[in-house]
Amino acid sequence: MRIIHTSDWHLGQHFYGKSRAPEHQQFLNWLIEQSKSQQIDAIIVAGDIFDTGTPPSYAREMYFDFIAKLHQTHCQLVVLAGNHDSVAMLTESQKILQQLSTRVISAVSDNMAEQVFVLNSLKTEQQAVICAIPFIRPRDIVKSYAGQSANQKQRSLQQAITEHYQVLFEQAQGLSQLNQADGTRLPIIATGHLTTIGASTSESVRDIYIGTLEAFPASEFPAADYIALGHIHRPQKVTKSEHIRYSGSPIALSFDEANTQKSIVIAEFNNGELSNTELCNLPCFQPLAMVKTHLETLSEDITRVVESKNIELKNEDSSIAESPSAESSSVEAKITHDERPGQEKIWLDIEIESAEYLQDLSVRIEQIVKALPVEVLLVRRSKKSRQQMPSHEKKVTLSELSVQEVFDARMALEPWDSDEQQQRKTRLNSLYLTIAEQTQLANSSKQSLSEHSEAHSSSTSKTEQK
Known part of the structure; x- marks a missing residue:
């Protein structure tokens, strides 16, 4: 069985006044093409489908349209709620989406069958057991008592989360061996939407405090064959383990992710266990760049970063055209990449090392970028510069914070x-x-x-x- 692990789509996000709808639509088109060309049996989305609990109508339409198109490819979809998602909104379409090969797990449930189930491939005879755990809210699994210290609450919450994983995993183990007369077992795929200790975060990740628990120890996860995690936007292994991964977000959700190669994880299972994992890199649908500069080198640094970004984008176009997998999906993938809206405009964040407050700074930057293929979305002094200013001279604007x-x-x-x-x-x-x-x-x-x-x-x- 082959699955795609992805997460943190944040459909409906607005980025410094800019809609991400064109990027998201191109990503979803690309994902469907990958499911076809890579012969994928199921896609697991590990939380934060939407950016808010009340996403704009176009984001909902995009979500349902993707599900309908994916259903036609005989690829199944498992959707987990994240901390940005509305439990009520995801729940309202649960039953009807089951008719479109989609399982939605919006919250922790007393009915174990809603979170632990056998996933049957619609393309082959392959099967896997899904141990589906969405974002956990404290009220779902633990009771707090008066007089508990912060440390006591943290320990009891961590223990409750560990026990919740273990109870579901034991149920999954039973399903894994059920009806397997030949002595083999089905692989177990667990999920989660949380921060693990040691995970590398970015500015766009909202801290999750599940009650008072800031991060969950990876050692407390059960011994599943693969654990598909969401919430952290940078793709990474957890504790250097091949089978515990954050897929990361499909698009950069903050400027400090501008140079992060976005990807999905393709996990393959044979003979009841994980046999291979590979990262499949996404094309860049909207280029972002950070310029860290000084007033004296403002013009040179902006020009250098823009030229470097343009070279990077041209190289990416070439690699897509020459990719071995391009034959099966090149037409749509290449078209959507070449026709991405704003291809000529790189979104810029300019961070200046200066304690001075210059009223003509915006005018200066406007003149510098006039002939460049960029759009400046953010201009700010660095945090270090703001902190170094004498308190009686500080002139920090809210736009910088x-x-x-x-x-x-x-x-x-x-x-x-x-x-x-x-x-x-x-x-x-x-x-x-x-x-x-x-x-x-x-x-x-x-x-x-x-x-x-x-x-x-x-x-x-x-x-x-x-």
């Missing part, structure tokens, strides 16, 4: 010495993350309503014209 940085700056003013103060800090962190998520959901709802209103107005206008 993330919401997280504003919150962290305020928290830094408080003493956190005693256990009681540490508990208060934990509660405030949890409250902040809740409010941030609610605000994001509210903004997304406004965006959806605005798009719906524009679509309705356009439809009404066309009707009147007729």
Whole structure:
């Protein structure tokens, strides 16, 4: 059996005012082509299908359209909810999507059969047992008691997560050997959407505090044949293990991921165990670049980075055209790559090492990039430069700070010495993350309503014209 492991699509994301819809659509087209050319039996999406719990209508349409097209290829789909996803939204379409070869696991369930099941290939006689674990919310698996310290809560939560994995894994082991009269077993594929200790994160990853647990030890995972993880956007092995992996996001979700090669994982199973894993690199659908510079070398550094990025993109086009697998999927893959919207425009983040605040900086940058194939989305001083400014001279604009940085700056003013103060800090962190998520959901709802209103107005206008 051959499966694709992917995660963290974040459909519906807006990036400094820019829609990622064209990139996401090209990725989904590319993924369907890969499922055909690589003879894939199933695709596992390990969480964060959407960027918010109330994604815009076009993102939902993209999701359902992908499922319908994938169903026609006889490739199955397993969708796990992440911390960005709405349990209610994913649950509402669960039953109907089962008719389209899609299993959606939106939350931890008391019904074990919803999380542990045998996946039968629609193309071959191959089978695998899926131990499907979505993003775990503390209320789903543990009860808190008054008087518990932060350390006690952390230990009890880690133990509850470990036990949840173990209970499901034992059920999976039973299914793995059931009906296998020849003594063989079915491979067990587990999932997860969380941070493991030692994982390399990026700016776009929102910290998950499952209660008070910041990271889960990889040693506590059960002995599954493959563990497909989501939440971390950089592709990586966990504890250098071939069988425990983050697939990473399919597109760069922050500028510090600009030079990260995005990929999917193709895992192959034979004779009841993992036989091979390989990374399949994605084409870059929208180039991003960071320019770290000084005022004195601003023009030279911007030009150098842009020229380097253009060479990189040309080399990538050549490698796609010459790829051995291009014969089967070259037509659509090459077309979508060459016609990507904004190919001529590289999105730039310019970070300047300077403690000075120059009012004419935007004008200077505008003149520099005037003849270059770029669009500047962000201009800011480096964090180090801002910190080195004397407090009485600091002129930091909100545009240079993330919401997280504003919150962290305020928290830094408080003493956190005693256990009681540490508990208060934990509660405030949890409250902040809740409010941030609610605000994001509210903004997304406004965006959806605005798009719906524009679509309705356009439809009404066309009707009147007729």
